[in-house]
Amino acid sequence: MKDMENLTTIYDVDRFINSHNLSFIYVSRENCGVCHAVLPRLRELLDHYKDIHLGFVDASQLEEIAAKLSVFTVPALLLFIEGKEYLREARFVHFDELKIKLDSLYELYNE
DSSP states (O other), X not given: OOOEEEOOSHHHHHHHXXXXXXXXXXXXXXXXXXXXXXXXXXXXXXXXXXXXXXXXXXXXXXXXXXXXXXXXXXXEEEEEETTEEEEEEESSOOHHHHHHHHHHHHHHHTO
């Protein structure tokens, strides 16, 4: 399962996004059942993309993340390529569609 870095401050989030060419941010809340169901599936999916780094943010602990990343619902999944957001999924995640989008972006990036 894909390793993930816990990000607990806005500084951590900025550093994480800017220090990896491909960074994926997962925003969750402590009492979110959907969030807890999505995370293991996401980690398993991201195992197929060795260059994507996964960061985890608990919005219950870092409420400023909503304003920073314009996250209005959880779970929120955001892919950044060289610091710029390229993909956003929220609430109900369709993993088949997410995989197709990731495959396409990953292939374009690695050309």
